[in-house]
Amino acid sequence: MVLPFNPFRIDWNDCTFAQWNALLNRCKRPTLLQTLPYAQALAKTEGWKADFGIIRFEDKPVGLVQVQTKRWLPFLTTCQIHRGPLWIHDEIPGEMLKLVLRMIRDRYHLLRGRPLVFHPEMIDGDVARKRLSDSGFHRRSAGYESVWLDLTPTPDDLRAGLDRKWRNKLVQAERSGLEVETDTSGRRFDWLMEKYLQDKMARNYKGPSPAFLRVLRELSADTAPPVQLTALREGRPVAGVFLVRHGVAATYQVGWNGEEGRRSRAHHLLLWRSALWLKANGITGFDLGGLNETTPGIARFKTGMGGQPFRLVGGYV
Structure with missing residues (x-):
């Protein structure tokens, strides 16, 4: 043959x-x-x-x-x-x-x-x-689902692309008096990992271990260090997100929102500031993290940023 x-x-x-x-x-x-x-x-x-x-x-x-x-x-x-x-x-x-x-x-x-x-x-x-x-x-499992946000438009166009309700909540967050700290040194990394682990155990969802994320942060420090954005109320952290950069893209890896952060719509502010920071630092695409059927509220939140939902073909052997 x-x-x-x-x-x-x-x-x-x-x-x-x-x-x-x-x-x-x-x-x-x-x-x-x-x-x-x-x-x-x-x-x-x-x-x-x-x-x-x-x-x-x-x-x-x-x-x-x-x-x-x-x-x-x-x-x-x-x-x-x-x-x-x-x-x-x-x-x-x-x-x-x-x-x-x-x-x-x-x-x-x-x-x-x-x-x-x-x-x-x-x-x-x-x-x-x-x-x-x-x-x-041979296919054995369903594929990863997420939302891809194209960061090449101007900031004004990105804001115009937000869902109307999402944009209104962002305005509320901007008027709430929250401060946003953007850091690549890992200053509040331990705080966020502690909150993430508590939330992960309480809600029983899959995700990378804090130990893995710590090593990943350390290994990326000299090339494209991950960035953490933290919402502060009078100097106290009330919400945070941890993003990993890779090439011209970035991935939302971990997020946590406390009760005070939820009342202030802190996550809307953090994700919006994340998009602006990534764009300003040469990132052209933002993977907003996985979607699943068990958390429809998170899915609506992520699609509200105006990105393109996608589903991969699945797991094969």
Whole structure:
């Protein structure tokens, strides 16, 4: 059997950290889970090791994919890809994309002792599901849902794009007397992590551990340190958000709002100031964090900023 010509190749673990960061910075919609600090934080806190793949088309780099691996037995290594591959330009055409997917399928397979859990960065739909099925993958779970806020418009246009009720609550927050502290040094990081952990335990939802976020913050400090915005009432913190930057994008990672903060609409003010700060610091896209059916109020809050809701194609094996 003659295999079809494939102009793509994936060079595995053949790049420096600086080269990986440079390529990720060229991606239009980079994801946090494909970054070097994320891989390093997983290695330190959970023991995962990363394979770094540069996708090339006729020797030209066009994308990248990071695979997390953990060896359980000499002949069995669990592998996972979350929110990759990423593309330096627009996503490649469907039939060409399948060539890349098949290379990933061939390398990470149960028969090779490397079973893969694959959550690709592909918008859900019949076409995307068929491409994955044709490439040998089988769907097992629903995909990540979030809201993507384009930060390229002017601040006036961003404000005009807010939902009317959302904008009215923002005005209330702006008139409430709250101060907003913006910090990249981690000054109030411990305070926010304590509140986040208490809330996480009380409401029993999934999310990264404070230990992981601490390591991630430390590993990002010299390149693109995470930013924390805190709402203050007479010097006392009443609400806070923690955002992680990656390439030209950022992700809302953690937020907490106390009773006084809720009365003052503090989160509306913090998210709006976050968008302005990120835009002023060269960020062009803002992932507002995951949505789920169990928290419809949070979903309405995030979509009210005028972003574009999206759902990824899901988890595959």
